[in-house]
Amino acid sequence: MPKIFERLDGKKAKDLKVLADFISIFCRENHRAEVKDTFPIKDIRLRHCLGDKDLVLCRDCGKLLSHGIAKLLICPYDPKPMCKKCETHCYAPGYREKIRKIMRFSGLYLIKHGRLDLMVHYLF
Ligand SMILES: [Zn+2]
Numbered sequence: 609m610p611k612i613f614e615r616l617d618g619k620k621a622k623d624l625k626v627l628a629d630f631i632s633i634f635c636r637e638n639h640r641a642e643v644k645d646t647f648p649i650k651d652i653r654l655r656h657c658l659g660d661k662d663l664v665l666c667r668d669c670g671k672l673l674s675h676g677i678a679k680l681l682i683c684p685y686d687p688k689p690m691c692k693k694c695e696t697h698c699y700a701p702g703y704r705e706k707i708r709k710i711m712r713f714s715g716l717y718l719i720k721h722g723r724l725d726l727m728v729h730y731l732f
Pocket residue numbers: 634635636639642665666667668669670
């Protein structure tokens with residue numbers, strides 16, 4: 609089992625769930641025509657904190673989610689700050705812009721659909 613999962617705590621688990629939910633909404637609403645696959649979640653703890661369900665994403669969104677999960681787990685700060693307030697830009701070039709776009713889109717989507725309860729906080 610990969611070592612980085614040892615770093616999973618309550619706060620990170622919550623952030624991972626937000627990350628996965630937001631990417632799922634974006635992909636569902638914007639990439640309807642793309643070929644989709646079940647996002648592979650091998651670690652049982654990770655699976656649990658993502659809601660114990662399969663995530664179906666296009667290849668690009670799947671890559672972005674893997675990147676986001678890895679970055680979140682290896683975050684050197686304790687407690688982890690909100691990503692959008694963090695001075696360390698740990699995402700690889702291209703990914704940061706993408707994730708910000710996704711956070712904006714899905715955040716607005718949840719507001720429009722009255723799901724303020726899900727808007728605990730923005731990561732980006
Ligand atoms: Zn997608």
